[in-house]
Amino acid sequence: MTIYLDNAATSHPKPPAVYESLANCLQIAGANPGRASHKMARLAQQIIEDTRLKLARLINASSLNQIVFTFNATDALNMAIKGILSPGDHVITSRLEHNSVLRPLQNLAQKDISLTFIDFSPDGLINPKDIEKAIKPETKLVVITAASNVLGTLQPVAEIGAVARKNNLLFLVDAAQVLGVMPVNVEEMKIDLLACSGHKGLMGPPGTGLLYVGNRAQVKSWREGGTGGDSLSIFQPSLLPTGLEAGTHNLLGIAGLSKALDYLLKETIEKIRDQELSLMMCLLQGLREIPEVTLYGTLDLKQKVGVQSFSVTGYSSDEVAAILDEHFDIAVRGGLHCAPLTHQVLGTAPDGLIRVSVGAFNTIADIETFVLAIKEIVKG
C-alpha cells in the first residue's frame, strides 16, 4: 500500500464514514436542493444546511448564512478577491501566497488595482509590522495565507487581523492548510473573509470549498445564475449565502464533508494536532540526521502545520519524488507547489523542493519508512 505523504495537496484517506456517505446520499437525496419543495429536494437541502451550520460553528461564524459553498478554495478566493476589489484599490499580500491568490490579483493588476507583496523571514514568517508599513490611503484589502503550503509556517493571523481592523481594511485569509488542523476563530482573529477547500484538513471529498463572508465585507456577485429563490428577477439576488451560490451544489461532496466534520469534531482538532506534532517531530529528527538534506523554513513545530520542504544534494526535487514513488511507493510532491514567489525568495526556483505533508491517518511507521527511503536515496 502506498504511504501517502501528500496531504497538503489533498488529505488521504478520508474517515470511513465519508466513503459510506457517498453512494447513500446520491441514492436517498439525489435531487436538486433548494429548487423544489418535494421530499427529496428538501432532504438534499437539509444536508447542505446541516453542513453549513457545522462549518459556521467550526470557525465561530455568527450565522450559518455567512458560509458560502464553493467549487474549491480557488473558487472561493477568486470570488472574494474579485467581489471586493474595484479599480483604484490597493491590496497587500505576501510572497508566501499560492497561485490561487497570486493569479487573480495579477489579473486585477492589469485593471488599475495595485499590489504590494510583503516579504517573509528565513523562517517563513510574515511580520505584521511590514503590513502596517505598506498601508496606503487607497488600501482596501489584506490577503494572507494562514500557513504557507510550501513551508507549513503558521502566520500571525490574529496580529495581522488586528492591524487590518485598526486601519479599517478588509482581511481575507487563505485557510487551506490550516482548517481542520488548527483552531480558527474568525471573530477573535478579526477575519472578514476566509477561503478554504473541503478536501484537505477538513477531510471531505474534492470539489468542495467554502467562503466565509463576515458582516464588514460586501462581496459583489461573481457566478450568477439560478439560486432557487427570487426566480422572478433577472438580477442576481444579494442575500447570502444564495447570492454567491448560483448553480447546482456538489451535493455528494457536501454530504461527505458533513461526515468528515462529524469525525473531526468527535476526534477533536486538538488530538489531530497532537498526532501531527508527533509525526512531524519524528520526521524532523530523521531528516536532520541526513547531511545531504537541507530543510527549509522554521523547525519550531509550534510555528508550523504538518508540512516540510527540503532538498537533497545531487538530486532535483522531481527526481527524489519519482524515486520515492517508483521504488518505495511513497507519495510526496516535488516542484514548485503552485507558489512561485515563495520559491523565488527561497532561491529554489525553478527546480523547487520536495514537500512532505502528513495527515491524520499517517503513522510513525510511515515516517520511519520515509526517512529510511531518503537515506537509501542519498546512498545512491
Next chain:
Amino acid sequence: MTIYLDNAATSHPKPPAVYESLANCLQIAGANPGRASHKMARLAQQIIEDTRLKLARLINASSLNQIVFTFNATDALNMAIKGILSPGDHVITSRLEHNSVLRPLQNLAQKDISLTFIDFSPDGLINPKDIEKAIKPETKLVVITAASNVLGTLQPVAEIGAVARKNNLLFLVDAAQVLGVMPVNVEEMKIDLLACSGHKGLMGPPGTGLLYVGNRAQVKSWREGGTGGDSLSIFQPSLLPTGLEAGTHNLLGIAGLSKALDYLLKETIEKIRDQELSLMMCLLQGLREIPEVTLYGTLDLKQKVGVQSFSVTGYSSDEVAAILDEHFDIAVRGGLHCAPLTHQVLGTAPDGLIRVSVGAFNTIADIETFVLAIKEIVKG
C-alpha cells in the same frame, strides 16, 4: 418509493455503476490530479482525461483539450459569457433562457455591453430569422438554449449556428436540457461554445459541468489559480483546458460521470430518446383528457425533450406540486424554474407552472400513476 419526475432539475436515479464508482474512486485514486507525479495522482489524472475524451467524442469536438471541466452548467456559462465579452459588445439571446444566462448578461449590461432578447412563438420556438434581424455591427455573441427548461422545446440550433457563422459571430449553446438525450454535433451545428451540466441528461453526479471551447473562441481566464503545470508563472496560463481549470477538480463527480457516459454510450442516445418519446406520448395523452389542465408549448413530440409544463384550473403550481409530493409521493416542480422571462411571455408569472420532466429510468407505470394523481386532484 417516490416517483421522480423532476429530471430537468437533476436526473434520478443514476445508472448503478455511477453509485459503485464513487467510494471506489475516492479510495483508489483519492489524490490531487495533475499536481504530482506519484501513482495515485496519475491515476486520478487518468480518470479525468478519459472522461474528457468521452465527452469530446459525444459532441464531436476535434480535440479533448476543448473540453473544460466546470463546477456546473452555471459555472460554464459564466466562464464563457464573461470570458468572451468586452465593453462595447452586443449580445443576442432569447426570452427562453435560464437565469444562468440571463443573470450574467444582466450583470454585464451594467458594464457597457448591450443585449437583445429574441421572442419565441406560442409553440416555444425561436426563429433564426429574428436572430439575423437583430445583428448589429457590434454584435459579438449569440447565446441560446438548445431546449427550454420550461417548455422542453428544441430550438433550431444548427440553423442559428449557420446564421452566427455566416455573420462571423460566436455561438454559445446552453445544452443543459439536451446533452445525453439528443445528438449534438458541435462541428455540424457550428457551435463555438457549449455549456452543460453533468448531472442531468448525462446522468452523472451533481457538482459537474463542462464547457466546450471551439477554435474560433478565445475565452479569457475567469477562475485563476493553481493549474499543476506552469507553476513558475504568477499569470494564469492560456493553454486549454488547464487555463480555465484552476483549482482542484471534483474527482468523484468526474469518475461518476465517466461511468454514466459508459452507460449512455452502451444504451445509445437513440434508445434513451425513444424511451423518452414513449413516456411523453403517454403523458400528453393522459393530460389532454383532463379539461382542467392547460398545456404550454408545442405538443409535437419531435420538437421537444422530456419536459412538459402545465397549469390546473383552481390551483397554484406550488399547490399542485405540494399535493403530488405529500399525497402521492410524486416529485415534480412548480414555480418559475429560474426562467422568469419565459413565464412573463407565457403570462404565467409570478405563479409559474407545474413542470414534469421524465428520465431514462421512468416507466409508463410512473406516468400513469402521475396522470391518475392529477385526475384525483382536479376532482378535489
